[in-house]
Amino acid sequence: MTPTISATALGRRYRDQIALDDVSLTVEPGIVTGLLGRNGAGKTTLMRIITGLEFPTAGDIRVFGQVPAENDEVLRRMVFVREEQAYPDLRVEHVIRVASWFYPNWSEDLARQLLTDFDLPLRRRIKRLSRGMRSAVGIVIGLAARAELTLFDEPYAGLDAVARQLFYDRLLAEFAEHPRTIVLSTHLIDEVADLLEHVVMLDHGRVVLDAPADDVRGTGMTVSGAATAVEEFVAGRTVWHRQRLGSRASVTIADSLDFAEQAKARAMNLSLEPLSLQQLLVHAAGVSADEKVSA
């Protein structure tokens, strides 16, 4: 099957800055991929290239097997919701109506439902909306478009926790009913951790992690207890982080532990705590860019 997105040695260089460097990855159809990384890591640039808004300076990008830039056939099958989408001076209802003309799978019912859920004032001009409401307009379009490939780039700037939860719930429900390929870029990793099936992490324009989310979740464990016991237990393992407080220690190791090892830790009176996806990625980002994290 043709991958939905496939990038080969993709690069994007601006005058004195490398935004993307030798990025190769594939996104298979029908899964939710989290595109993670720090500010300036290249997430937005990558999504802009995928959606044909930006042109790569090196390498090759294919979406549905074709070059996306200036390709109407490919472009109409995807929707890209951006953090700070600029709108012309129109009312909310106009923007929604315009979007409905362009997306072949547009669901008017869903759009109405979401507009109500997010409490959006239909008659208000976009420029009079708060930041959060403007983000919500983008989310409504992104979900109601039911595009085969849906990309969200930090779609919830200014949205409160309740509205964000609403977005996650709707996204999941929609994904279950109308499967599609979703790429979600975000800083709020723990909030979306359960949604993600695959994780791609960028750092300084390079891919530092590209793995199924379940594999990533298994790695990383914090071992804490009496310092001597902890040190004995972690000896010979890859240590990410070490913390000591008096006679007690807490050490984060990169390995996953099998059942026997976990039992052994308990017998030594050590407590084990798996790292959250967010913590794992913070550690992954700490690894220098030329050293890939194998998951």
Place this chain on the structure above:
Amino acid sequence: MSTLVNVARYHLVDRMTFVALPWGIMAFSFLVNVVVSATVPTGPQGIYTGGLATIYVFLLASGALIMTRSLPFGLMLGISRRSYYLGTTLLVVALSVVYGLGLTLLQLIERATDGWGLRLHFFRIPWIMDGPWYQTWLTSFVLLVLFFLYGMWYGLVFRRWSVPGLVAFIAAQILVALLVVVAVSMTHNWSAFGHFFTTVTAIALTGVLAAVAAAMGLGGLSTIRRVTV
């Protein structure tokens, strides 16, 4: 084709910019001229105003707005830059047909009423827009398209290269004009140049304008190809 029509519909959602404002501003300019010609004593030839220029200048501004303010959301809608440009051009052509007809009708009224009873020449411009109605319609149409496309090109140059680009764009146009002047002078062709403009028919001039409009369109289309939003 349906994509292009949808792009045109997208622009028409904002009726203020493309319908209400151009005609509203021209109506205002017309009223000012009516009041002036009613109060100031006019000679037997009546008053010639340049007031008609307002609608053309306004369409130039509208064209620039289409390519600056409306473009980012336009490209969010899953269409190529090319489709956006061609769809917009479709709207420009359709609007110019209708607007040109409107201007022609107003000119017919102006003629029939001897310049609104005031010997005012607002919709009549000697020589270029003073012939039969179909010729006025054709010339108005071509000029409207020309100004629209010219404005669009300005907007695109700004989007792509920002202020330095705009400055370079204007400088380049001045240089082209300068080159023409120098070339005509060097070849001692000023009399031929003047001869062309005194003998050319309005229809032939309209043809020249149409060629310029086509050049504007090609310029805009090649500029939008690598615009990023």
